[in-house]
Amino acid sequence: xxxxxxxxxxxxxxxxxxxxxxxxxxxxxxxxxxxxxxxxxxxxxxxxxxxxxxxxxxxxxxxxxxxxxxxxxxxxxxxxxxxxxxxxxxxxxxxxxxxxxxxxxxxxxxxxxxxxxxxxxxxxxxxxxxxxxxxxxxxxxxxxxxxxxxxxxxxxxxxxxxxxxxxxxxxxxxxxxxxxxxxxxxxxxxxxxxxxxxxxxxxxxxxxxxxxxxxxxxxxxxxxxxxxxxxxxxxxxxxxxxxxxxxxxxxxxxxxxxxxxxxxxxxxxxxxxxxxxxxxxxxxxxxxxxxxxxxxxxxxxxxxxxxxxxxxxxxxxxxxxxxxxxxxxxxxxxxxxxxxxxxxxxxxxxxxxxxxxxxxxxxxxxxxxxxxxxxxxxxx
Amino acid sequence: xxxxxxxxxxxxxxxxxxxxxxxxxxxxxxxxxxxxxxxxxxxxxxxxxxxxxxxxxxxxxxxxxxxxxxxxxxxxxxxxxxxxxxxxxxxxxxxxxxxxxxxxxxxxxxxxxxxxxxxxxxxxxxxxxxxxxxxxxxxxxxxxxxxxxxxxxxxxxxxxxxxxxxxxxxxxxxxxxxxxxxxxxxxxxxxxxxxxxxxxxxxxxxxxxxxxxxxxxxxxxxxxxxxxxxxxxxxxxxxxxxxxxxxxxxxxxxxxxxxxxxxxxxxxxxxxxxxxxxxxxxxxxxxxxxxxxxxxxxxxxxxxxxxxxxxxxxxxxxxxxxxxxxxxxxxxxxxxxxxxxxxxxxxxxxxxxxxxxxxxxxxxxxxxxxxxxxxxxxxx
Numbered sequence: 124x125x126x127x128x129x130x131x132x133x134x135x136x137x138x139x140x141x142x143x144x145x146x147x148x149x150x151x152x153x154x155x156x157x158x159x160x161x162x163x164x165x166x167x168x169x170x171x172x173x174x175x176x177x178x179x180x181x182x183x184x185x186x187x188x189x190x191x192x193x194x195x196x197x198x199x200x201x202x203x204x205x206x207x208x209x210x211x212x213x214x215x216x217x218x219x220x221x222x223x224x225x226x227x228x229x230x231x232x233x234x235x236x237x238x239x240x241x242x243x244x245x246x247x248x249x250x251x252x253x254x255x256x257x258x259x260x261x262x263x264x265x266x267x268x269x270x271x272x273x274x275x276x277x278x279x280x281x282x283x284x285x286x287x288x289x290x291x292x293x294x295x296x297x298x299x300x301x302x303x304x305x306x307x308x309x310x311x312x313x314x315x316x317x318x319x320x321x322x323x324x325x326x327x328x329x330x331x332x333x334x335x336x337x338x339x340x341x342x343x344x345x346x347x348x349x350x351x352x353x354x355x356x357x358x359x360x361x362x363x364x365x366x367x368x369x370x371x372x373x374x375x376x377x378x379x380x381x382x383x384x385x386x387x388x389x390x391x392x393x394x395x396x397x398x399x400x401x402x403x404x405x406x407x408x409x410x411x412x413x414x415x416x417x418x419x420x421x422x423x424x425x426x427x428x429x430x431x432x433x434x435x436x437x438x439x440x441x442x443x444x445x446x447x448x449x450x451x452x453x454x455x456x457x458x459x460x461x462x463x464x465x466x467x468x469x470x471x472x473x474x475x476x477x478x479x480x481x482x483x484x485x486x487x488x489x490x491x492x493x494x495x496x497x498x499x500x501x502x503x
Numbered sequence: 504x505x506x507x508x509x510x511x512x513x514x515x516x517x518x519x520x521x522x523x524x525x526x527x528x529x530x531x532x533x534x535x536x537x538x539x540x541x542x543x544x545x546x547x548x549x550x551x552x553x554x555x556x557x558x559x560x561x562x563x564x565x566x567x568x569x570x571x572x573x574x575x576x577x578x579x580x581x582x583x584x585x586x587x588x589x590x591x592x593x594x595x596x597x598x599x600x601x602x603x604x605x606x607x608x609x610x611x612x613x614x615x616x617x618x619x620x621x622x623x624x625x626x627x628x629x630x631x632x633x634x635x636x637x638x639x640x641x642x643x644x645x646x647x648x649x650x651x652x653x654x655x656x657x658x659x660x661x662x663x664x665x666x667x668x669x670x671x672x673x674x675x676x677x678x679x680x681x682x683x684x685x686x687x688x689x690x691x692x693x694x695x696x697x698x699x700x701x702x703x704x705x706x707x708x709x710x711x712x713x714x715x716x717x718x719x720x721x722x723x724x725x726x727x728x729x730x731x732x733x734x735x736x737x738x739x740x741x742x743x744x745x746x747x748x749x750x751x752x753x754x755x756x757x758x759x760x761x762x763x764x765x766x767x768x769x770x771x772x773x774x775x776x777x778x779x780x781x782x783x784x785x786x787x788x789x790x791x792x793x794x795x796x797x798x799x800x801x802x803x804x805x806x807x808x809x810x811x812x813x814x815x816x817x818x819x820x821x822x823x824x825x826x827x828x829x830x831x832x833x834x835x836x837x838x839x840x841x842x843x844x845x846x847x848x849x850x851x852x853x854x855x856x857x858x859x860x861x862x863x864x865x866x867x868x869x870x871x872x873x874x875x876x877x878x879x880x881x882x883x
Contacts, residue, residue, distance in 0.1 A: 133668070
C-alpha cells in the first residue's frame with residue numbers, strides 16, 4: 124500500500140456532551156469566543172443554550188449569524204473582519220454544514236489573510252487557524268470531523284472545495300440530543316448526505332483500510348436507522364445516525380469523495396439548491412457509471428444495502444443501486460434532475476465546472492464533462 | 504449513551520511512510536531532535552536510517568538508547584535531564600512499546616517536572632509535553648496511537664499505568680517495512696499483545712461504538728494474518744498486522760483495557776518478563792472469568808476467532824476461548840504461569856498490586872485480589 128494519511132479531531136460524543144463545551148473552549152485558550160450559527164438553529168433554542176453555557180463560564184461571546192444554506196465568500200470575509208475587529212480567540216460553530224463551513228472559512232482568513240478563493244483546492248493553507256470547536260446540529264455534513272470547507276464564490280457561481288489538514292477542528296462535540304428539533308426533511312437530507320459520503324469515500328481512489336471500515340459501518344447504520352430517525356424522531360435511531368455520520372466523516376475526510384459530490388457542488392453553486400437533495404437525484408446514476416471500475420466494492424455496498432448475501436458480486440452491486448432508488452421513492456423524495464435545475468441548457472456548465480472540483484479527482488472511474496452530462500441526462 | 508471521548512494522533516501509514524519523517528518533524532517545529540530507540544532496533548539498521556534522514560534534512564539529533572524492555576523510572580529521569588541539558592525540541596521514538604513509552608515518560612518530565620511516579624493513574628498530567636512523533640517497529644504495543652505510558656517504579660517493583668490525552672503523540676508514522684527485521688518470536692509476542700488490546704477494550708466498561716468497530720476489525724485481521732506474518736514474514740500479512748495493531752490501539756486508547764493488562768503490568772513489574780508473553784498464559788482464564796458479565800460480546804469475539812456462525816452466543820463465546828488456546832498451542836507458546844513467576848508465593852503480591860492498576864477499573868466484571876488469584880491458579 125502506498126502511504127496514506129488519517130487525521131480526525133478529538134471527539135466528545137453522547138447525549139449531554141454539549142455540557143463540556145466551556146471546559147473544552149478554555150482548554151484551547153478561549154477568553155473571547157467567536158460564535159457562528161444561523162437563524163434555523165436559533166429557532167430551535169440551541170443558540171441560546173450555547174450562549175448561556177459561555178456566559179455562566181465567564182467567556183465573552185461575539186455572535187455571528189450571517190450564514191446562507193450555501194455559505195458565500197462575502198459572508199466569510201465579513202465574518203473574518205468581525206472576528207479580528209472584536210479581538211476574538213477561539214471559534215465555535217453550532218449547526219449543519221453551513222455555519223461550520225462558514226466558521227472554517229472565517230478561520231482561514233483570520234489566520235492567513237487574503238480572500239477565500241485563494242485557498243480553493245487541496246493543501247493551499249500555509250498558516251495555522253485559530254483554535255476551533257464545532258458542534259454539529261445535523262447528522263450529515265460532518266464538517267466537524269472533516270478537512271473540507273465548501274464556500275460559494277458568488278462571482279463565478281462556484282462552490283469551492285477547500286481541503287486541508289488545518290481545517291480539522293481541535294474538537295468536535297457531537298450531542299445527538301440536538302437532532303430532535305430537526306424536521307423530517309432536514310434529517311433525511313442530512314442522512315442521505317452522510318450516506319453519499321460513505322459510499323463515495325468507500326469507492327474513492329484514496330480509500331485505505333482506515334477509511335473503508337468506517338465507510339461500511341456508516342452505510343450499515345444509515346440503512347437501518349434513517350427511517351426511524353426521520354419518521355419517528357426516535358432518539359436511539361438519531362444517536363445511531365450521529366455515529367454513522369461521524370464514521371462517514373472520518374472516511375471521506377481522509378479518502379476524499381467522487382464525481383457525485385463534484386456535481387453536487389457545481390450544481391449548488393449555480394442553482395443554490397440544498398446540498399442533500401442533489402444526492403437522491405444523481406447517486407444511482409453515478410454509481411451505475413462507476414460500476415465497471417469497482418465491481419467488488421460496489422458488491423460490498425450492495426450486500427449491506429439490500430441485505431442479500433446469496434447472489435454474485437455483480438448482482439449484489441446492481442441490487443444495491445436498485446434498493447437505494449426504492450428507498451428514495453419510499454421516502455417520497457424527488458429524484459428528477461429536471462426539478463432541480465431551471466433548464467437542460469444549464470447542464471453543460473454544471474458538468475464542465477464539476478470536472479474542476481477536487482472531489483472529481485478521486486472518483487474511481489475518470490469522467491469527461493460529456494460523460495458527466497450523460498449521467499445527468501439519465502437522471503433528467 | 505453517556506458521553507465518550509475519542510482521540511487519536513495524525514497517522515501516516517504505509518510502506519515507505521518513514522520517508523516523511525523529516526517533513527513531519529519540521530512541521531511541529533523541530534530543529535534539534537531528541538531521538539529515543541534501543542539496542543535491538545539499532546541492530547536492525549533502522550536507527551541509522553532515521554539518523555540519516557534527520558541529518559540530510561539539517562536536523563540536529565541527540566540520541567538516547569538507555570531503554571529496558573520494561574522501561575524504568577530512572578531511565579526516564581536520565582532521559583529528561585539529557586533532553587533539557589541538550590536544549591532539544593521535538594521527541595522522536597523508534598521501536599516497540601519500550602522506547603516509545605520511555606520517550607513519553609521523558610516528555611512528561613521535560614514538560615511538567617517532578618518524578619514520573621507523580622503522574623501514575625489517569626489524567627494527572629497538567630502541562631503540555633514537547634511535540635512528539637512516534638514510529639513503531641512492532642505491530643503490538645500501539646504506544647504510537649495511545650494515551651498510555653507504562654513505566655516501572657523500580658523501588659516499588661510496580662509497572663505504573665500513566666494515562667492522559669497529552670500522551671497521544673502529534674503524529675504516528677507506521678511503516679510496515681520496519682517489521683520485516685523482527686524475529687518470529689517478537690512478531691508473535693507483539694501480535695498477541697495487539698489481540699489482547701482488541702479483546703480487552705471490546706469488553707471494557709468504557710467501550711463505545713467508535714472503539715468497538717476498531718476492536719472487532721483488529722481481532723479479525725489478527726486471526727487471519729498472525730500465522731503468515733510470524734512464520735513466513737509475509738509482507739502483505741505484516742502490513743495487515745500493522746493495520747490491526749493500529750485499530751486495536753485506537754480502541755484500547757479510548758476504551759481502556761481490563762484485568763488481564765492489570766495482571767500483566769503487575770507481573771512485569773515484579774518479574775521483568777516480556778509483556779507479550781503474559782497474555783497467552785492468562786488471556787483464556789481472564790476471559791472465562793469475565794464470561795458471565797458479557798456473554799453477548801464474548802459471542803461476537805468467539806464467532807470471529809472460531810469462524811463458526813451456526814451456534815448459540817454462549818457456545819460461540821466458549822468456542823472462541825478454546826480456539827485461542829489451540830492457537831497458542833499450535834504456535835508452541837508456553838501457556839503455564841509456573842514458567843513465568845519464580846514461585847506460587849509471588850502470586851498474592853501480583854494480584855494485590857493488579858487491583859490498583861488503572862486498567863483493572865474498566866474490566867467488565869469486578870474482581871477482588873482473591874478472584875485474580877483463582878484466575879492465576881487456573882493458569883498455573
